[in-house]
Amino acid sequence: xxxxxxxxxxxxxxxxxxxxxxxxxxxxxxxxxxxxxxxxxxxxxxxxxxxxxxxxxxxxxxxxxxxxxxxxxxxxxxxxxxxxxxxxxxxxxxxxxxxxxxxxxxxxxxxxxxxxxxxxxxxxxxxxxxxxxxxxxxxxxxxxxxxxxxxxxxxxxxxxxxxxxxxxxxxxxxxxxxxxxxxxxxxxxxxxxxxxxxxxxxxxxxxxxxxxxxxxxxxxxxxxxxxxxxxxxxxxxxxxxxxxxxxxxxxxxxxxxxxxxxxxxxxxxxxxxxxxxxxxxxx
Amino acid sequence: xxxxxxxxxxxxxxxxxxxxxxxxxxxxxxxxxxxxxxxxxxxxxxxxxxxxxxxxxxxxxxxxxxxxxxxxxxxxxxxxxxxxxxxxxxxxxxxxxxxxxxxxxxxxxxxxxxxxxxxxxxxxxxxxxxxxxxxxxxxxxxxxxxxxxxxxxxxxxxxxxxxxxxxxxxxxxxxxxxxxxxxxxxxxxxxxxxxxxxxxxxxxxxxxxxxxxxxxxxxxxxxxxxxxxxxxxxxxxxxxxxxxxxxxxxxxxxxxxxxxxxxxxxxxxxxxxxxxxxxxxxxxxxxxxx
Numbered sequence: 370x371x372x373x374x375x376x377x378x379x380x381x382x383x384x385x386x387x388x389x390x391x392x393x394x395x396x397x398x399x400x401x402x403x404x405x406x407x408x409x410x411x412x413x414x415x416x417x418x419x420x421x422x423x424x425x426x427x428x429x430x431x432x433x434x435x436x437x438x439x440x441x442x443x444x445x446x447x448x449x450x451x452x453x454x455x456x457x458x459x460x461x462x463x464x465x466x467x468x469x470x471x472x473x474x475x476x477x478x479x480x481x482x483x484x485x486x487x488x489x490x491x492x493x494x495x496x497x498x499x500x501x502x503x504x505x506x507x508x509x510x511x512x513x514x515x516x517x518x519x520x521x522x523x524x525x526x527x528x529x530x531x532x533x534x535x536x537x538x539x540x541x542x543x544x545x546x547x548x549x550x551x552x553x554x555x556x557x558x559x560x561x562x563x564x565x566x567x568x569x570x571x572x573x574x575x576x577x578x579x580x581x582x583x584x585x586x587x588x589x590x591x592x593x594x595x596x597x598x599x600x601x602x603x604x605x606x607x608x609x610x611x612x613x614x615x616x617x618x619x620x621x622x623x624x625x626x627x628x629x630x631x632x633x634x635x636x637x638x639x640x641x642x643x644x645x646x647x648x649x650x651x652x
Numbered sequence: 653x654x655x656x657x658x659x660x661x662x663x664x665x666x667x668x669x670x671x672x673x674x675x676x677x678x679x680x681x682x683x684x685x686x687x688x689x690x691x692x693x694x695x696x697x698x699x700x701x702x703x704x705x706x707x708x709x710x711x712x713x714x715x716x717x718x719x720x721x722x723x724x725x726x727x728x729x730x731x732x733x734x735x736x737x738x739x740x741x742x743x744x745x746x747x748x749x750x751x752x753x754x755x756x757x758x759x760x761x762x763x764x765x766x767x768x769x770x771x772x773x774x775x776x777x778x779x780x781x782x783x784x785x786x787x788x789x790x791x792x793x794x795x796x797x798x799x800x801x802x803x804x805x806x807x808x809x810x811x812x813x814x815x816x817x818x819x820x821x822x823x824x825x826x827x828x829x830x831x832x833x834x835x836x837x838x839x840x841x842x843x844x845x846x847x848x849x850x851x852x853x854x855x856x857x858x859x860x861x862x863x864x865x866x867x868x869x870x871x872x873x874x875x876x877x878x879x880x881x882x883x884x885x886x887x888x889x890x891x892x893x894x895x896x897x898x899x900x901x902x903x904x905x906x907x908x909x910x911x912x913x914x915x916x917x918x919x920x921x922x923x924x925x926x927x928x929x930x931x932x933x934x935x936x937x938x939x940x941x942x
Contacts, residue, residue, distance in 0.1 A: 476679030497697065501697045504692075523694060609892075630769055
């Protein structure tokens with residue numbers, strides 16, 4: 370084994386000098402949340418960096434809905450799940466159909482529609498939310514889960530179409546020709562050739578849309594308001610309305626709420642990085 | 653996320669010209685669901701919103717609302733300070749994460765967390781850390797100095813700074829990742845050649861890295877400006893616009909008017925931001941269509 374030279378040690382030390390602050394900066398709010406989740410109230414409020422008596426009691430209170438603020442925890446968890454999965458499925462359906470139409474069927478004006486769709490991202494999110502709220506009211510969808518699902522589909526779709534179009538442009542055109550030669554109809558081409566080949570990108574886009582909808586706060590907070598109707602983030606925001614909020618329970622619920630997206634992100638990381646950054650940077 | 657949308661598509665002409673009509677029908681049918689969503693939830697709300705904001709009286713009311721003037725100034729500070737600090741750090745860290753080390757790879761996996769987890773629990777976590785009586789920061793200040801720490805979120809300047817810090821914490825990983833992708837696309841032999849010529853790290857950055865990345869950097873900065881204008885969470889969840897409505901930005905102000913049932917005022921406050929947004933969109937389009 371070769372001993373590292375002085376220069377190599379120096380470089381490593383300089384890198385650590387950057388790496389350690391980056392690690393601390395990233396982890397402090399997350400660790401603080403975790404700390405509260407495993408601390409009894411007295412420990413949490415005494416500013417300790419590790420509780421004297423770590424406990425899972427907070428999780429017990431949340432799971433058994435044993436606090437006034439948490440009486441609808443499971444139904445809110447369910448709302449979040451249903452909305453995230455529905456938004457994911459609907460985005461996937463709409464975006465795949467659109468990308469197939471633009472990229473494979475080369476529908477007239479397709480490229481134009483896609484560029485127009487991307488304009489959605491040039492409207493700052495909170496600015497679109499104001500007229501969107503009123504629009505949902507006009508459609509009679511306020512306080513209905515569909516309002517949030519459709520809002521999330523609106524926001525997720527342009528990026529989904531764009532990524533899927535980039536990916537489908539890479540499929541050889543001969544595939545379509547061969548399938549058509551064998552007598553496949555357009556719909557069969559879509560179902561039996563296109564969708565199976567696009568699977569990796571579809572997984573990435575589906576995950577992206579599910580996470581987007583699960584994490585959304587602003588639209589959820591505007592569009593849903595009944596206690597049994599709201600999603601978890603809105604319920605967390607409602608904790609703040611009280612002067613003596615049970616912060617250790619708030620952080621526990623927040624921790625539970627943050628776990629699925631973190632887990633999904635890491636589980637699908639392989640797909641996400643490849644599928645989502647493809648074409649993001651033109652070299 | 654859509655960094656380049658420019659058309660470099662080189663698909664050959666459709667070979668199935670004899671079936672073009674059925675294909676076209678299917679093409680339109682399959683595009684229709686998205687078009688409906690776009691018309692119903694983007695075009696209609698935008699037009700309707702502009703129509704609501706048509707009364708000049710609204711702008712007089714805005715002009716006379718001291719909260720609006722403060723919010724406009726805060727927005728500019730938030731944008732100018734927040735985005736430049738964030739993008740410079742992202743540019744710097746993209747160089748750090750480009751180093752090939754196993755521990756740096758691990759760190760990059762952790763570094764993504766703020767972006768992957770929802771904002772509300774983490775921002776509320778920061779909010780409690782800054783609590784003057786019970787927060788961990790003032791506890792630490794007390795145990796080291798014996799003095800009470802400041803009442804962080806009660807000072808508008810400090811509160812706005814903290815909101816900017818939260819914004820940076822949340823969105824730094826994303827931009828670092830994008831700039832890292834750009835940095836990794838630079839051919840490695842350029843650096844090797846410069847090493848032979850005896851270039852120092854600054855010269856390598858100045859003459860190789862920066863020229864290759866400046867277009868991407870500026871595009872990211874513009875896009876980040878548009879998205880930061882729409883960032884509601886960082887300010888709302890940390891300060892709620894307080895103390896005394898002194899830390900509002902345009903995005904939280906619009907929602908505040910909305911919650912007070914002053915929809916046309918809310919729309920007017922957004923229309924007022926258009927002189928800032930439209931040039932950004934124009935520059936973005938020019939860059940992307942090149």
